[in-house]
Amino acid sequence: xxxxxxxxxxxxxxxxxxxxxxxxxxxxxxxxxxxxxxxxxxxxxxxxxxxxxxxxxxxxxxxxxxxxxxxxxxxxxxxxxxxxxxxxxxxxxxxxxxxxxxxxxxxxxxxxxxxxxxxxxxxxxxxxxxxxxxxxxxxxxxxxxxxxxxxxxxxxxxxxxxxxxxxxxxxxxxxxxxxxxxxxxxxxxxxxxxxxxxxxxxxxxxxxxxxxxxxxxxxxxxxxxxxxxxxxxxxxxxxxxxxxxxxxxxxxxxxxxxxxxxxxxxxxxxxxxxxxxxxxxxxxxxxxxxxxxxxxxxxxxxxxxxxxxxxxxxxxxxxxxxxxxxxxxxxxxxxxxxxxxxxxxxxxxxxxxxxxxxxxxxxxxxxxxxxxxxxxxxxxxxxxxxxxxxxxxxxxxxxxxxxxxxxxxxxxxxxxxxxxxxxx
Ligand code: NIG
Ligand code: FE
Numbered sequence: 001x002x003x004x005x006x007x008x009x010x011x012x013x014x015x016x017x018x019x020x021x022x023x024x025x026x027x028x029x030x031x032x033x034x035x036x037x038x039x040x041x042x043x044x045x046x047x048x049x050x051x052x053x054x055x056x057x058x059x060x061x062x063x064x065x066x067x068x069x070x071x072x073x074x075x076x077x078x079x080x081x082x083x084x085x086x087x088x089x090x091x092x093x094x095x096x097x098x099x100x101x102x103x104x105x106x107x108x109x110x111x112x113x114x115x116x117x118x119x120x121x122x123x124x125x126x127x128x129x130x131x132x133x134x135x136x137x138x139x140x141x142x143x144x145x146x147x148x149x150x151x152x153x154x155x156x157x158x159x160x161x162x163x164x165x166x167x168x169x170x171x172x173x174x175x176x177x178x179x180x181x182x183x184x185x186x187x188x189x190x191x192x193x194x195x196x197x198x199x200x201x202x203x204x205x206x207x208x209x210x211x212x213x214x215x216x217x218x219x220x221x222x223x224x225x226x227x228x229x230x231x232x233x234x235x236x237x238x239x240x241x242x243x244x245x246x247x248x249x250x251x252x253x254x255x256x257x258x259x260x261x262x263x264x265x266x267x268x269x270x271x272x273x274x275x276x277x278x279x280x281x282x283x284x285x286x287x288x289x290x291x292x293x294x295x296x297x298x299x300x301x302x303x304x305x306x307x308x309x310x311x312x313x314x315x316x317x318x319x320x321x322x323x324x325x326x327x328x329x330x331x332x333x334x335x336x337x338x339x340x341x342x343x344x345x346x347x348x349x350x351x352x353x354x355x356x357x358x359x360x361x362x363x364x365x366x367x368x369x370x371x372x373x374x375x376x377x378x379x380x381x382x383x384x385x386x387x388x389x390x391x392x393x394x395x396x397x398x399x400x401x402x403x404x405x406x407x408x409x410x411x412x413x414x415x416x417x418x419x420x421x422x423x424x
Pocket of ligand 2: 074251326
């Protein structure tokens, strides 16, 4: 199939885009892309590609922007229930970490997730994955972390593997057993840390070989934060995980600076995420590393907090900046990377081009999938968006509505207005 006549074709080739190089979109005006067998064969000018491939089935993208599908590299998409009442309590003055310490917050979603059947979990998560796909995310990272006990954490992986199988999305998987201290260990947090290290991680590594053969091991992530896991506990868990061969991620500096970003760099983590209260020393360390700095602007927005990731400092320090939704029931129930881009332009002062590169090629690096997705280059998966806008800057400029006309996943066309499961 030849997708042709795009007003702008964004190739976003090369990368990762470090520091001030962020925002290279590789724009081809009146662009075309040739797709065969789920992959991109070539990109170029419409006139050249039409002349070279006259008998190819044609797909008209006249007047539209064509770009790689969004890669959302940080979500907590699998959970049961909701926390609408807590949202209201926060508006009335309650603080997020205080609600958590009082047994609400993450722990309240843990209760509803533990008691939900796998069918319920799959059904509720399916609707969120559907929205992500319809809003242009073609690859999504998904964390466990609302089980906090071995059997439930594995059930979440089982559900996620089933969801990937039935859906059109590619998922990247992350074990977040260290999302909060399990309620049973409220008075013995170190006991829970030891359980994660000595029981959960070894069991997961064996389970994965049986249930996800041939797939890369999931990431292991830790919520390094006051009232969650301190720096020493985060180090213990991530070091143990690294020893078992797991790639690493960390939640760092969402509310307090504990030094999690520097720990991530020291351990060679793939990414450090949130990064709101990050110190200059941590930013310098990130900038000298290959650890991707993943900013989640929906989280302070969702919490009505005023501080956001110091993105300009990260770019000045030559860091690799990526964006994600953080989709979760507590702080940021949002499925749309388009909204993340709009917010990043305002709160992080990114240009639309920077925000787009941070949501595609750099976010693909944040989940180690840049060899397959994140740009329109020969050999990569044919994961593309056709946006009903004439200029890429409409992303960021416009917000709160869906600008995606069609999602093309592995070469198959899905028209957003006729639904996810039907081909155009
Ligand atoms: O990334 N910070 C930890 N995890 C989520 C919030 C999870 C929740 O509140 O349920 C986050 O913001
Ligand atoms: Fe998160």
